[in-house]
Amino acid sequence: MATDARNLPPARPAPRGIGWSLLLTLPILIWSFLMFGNPQVHADRQMHIAGAITALFMTVLFFMMMRTRATYRWRRIFFVSLGLLFPVGFIYNLVLVRGTMGIPIEEMIAGRTPFCFMPIPLLILPAAFTRTLVFPGSIASNSHGMAAMVGIWLAMTLVLGKGWCSYACFFGGIEEGVAAIPPRAKIRKLDPRLRLVPWAVLLAMVLLSLALFEPAYCMWLCPFKAVSEYVAARNLLGLIQNIIFILLFAGLVIVLPFLTKKRTQCSWFCPFGAFQSIFNKISIFEMKIDKDRCKPCLLCQNACPNLSLSKESVARGETLMSCMKCGACVDVCPREAIVWHIKGTQIAWKPERARLMFLYGAWAMAIMFGGSIIAQGLAAILHIVV
C-alpha cells in the first residue's frame, strides 16, 4: 500500500543508545584487535603502536556510525586518512628500500613494485589472447599469489560492488578530502555526459595494453604516480610521462574536486572505477529509493560525490550503475527515502538491517585492507619523528 509522503516526519532518526551501539560495535572491536593487536605480528615497536592506534580509530568510527546512524561523515574520516597516509607509508618504504621514488619503467612492468589493483582491467584481454600477464611480472610468475589476489578481490567485490571505491581504494581519499574543504561548490553545472569518460578511458586503455603489451594506463595516465612511485626520468619520454602524471593529479585530484566538491578523478576518469561498476550488478547490496516516501527534493543528487544520481534515476527509484555506496545520499535525505537494500527483498524492508549487514562486511574489509595501509603510514611517521 502506498505511503502518503505528506505524513512522513522530515527529521533524521534519533541516535541509538550507547549500550546498543557498543554491542553492535563489539564484532568490529574484536576484528580490529585481531588484525592489529597481536604484538607477535609486529616485531617493530612503531608498527605495533601504529597498529593499536589504527584498531582504536577504526573501532571508534564504527561506533559513531552505530550511535549516530549516519555513515558518510565517519566513513569519510577513514577514507581521507587512508588517502593521506598511503603516500606517506609508501614513499617512506620506497625510499628506505631503493633510496628514491623514481623507478625504471622495466622494473615497474616486471612487478618489482608493490601490487596495485588499478591495472586489473588492463590484464584481461592480453591474458585472454596470449595467456600472459603484462603486469606485474612478479605475480605472473607466481600463480598462487595471483589466485590469492583474485580471491580477495572477488570476495570484496561480491559484498562491495563498486563500494570498493568508497571503502577499499587507497587513492580516492585525497580528492574526497580536497572536495570537503570549500563550503560550497564554485562550479555546479556539470555535464552528465562526463560520466561516460571513464568508460572511454577503460576501452582505450584495454585496447592499448593489448596492442603495446604493456599496462598503458600505468605508463601514461595514472594521476597517482605523482604521489607513489614515478617513472625514473632517464630520457625525454620519461620526463613527458611524469609531466602528464603531475598535471592529471593537479587537475583531477586537487583543482576540480575543490571547485566542484565532487570526486572528479573517480567520476570522470578512473578506468578501474568504470570496470568495478560492472560488479554492482552482482553485488548483494544496492541503494534504492522508496518512491512512496521520496518528495523529490533532489538533495541526494546534490550530495552525491560521484554523479551517481540523476533526476530520472531518482524518479525510477534507483541510483546509476556508478554508485559507490558511500551513504552521502542516505545521510542527507530528509524523508529516509533512499536506503541500503539487499537484492531480492522488498524495498525499504528493514533498511537499517541492510545497512548494518553491508557495513559489517565493508568495515571488516576496510580494516583488513585500508587499516593495514593506515597503520603503515602512521608507523612511518613514528619512525621519522620518534
Ligand code: SF4
Ligand atoms: S533526498 Fe532524494 S530520495 Fe530523499 S526525498 Fe529528496 S529526492 Fe527523494
Ligand code: SF4
Ligand atoms: S548514489 Fe548515494 S551511495 Fe551512491 S555514490 Fe551517490 S551518494 Fe554515494
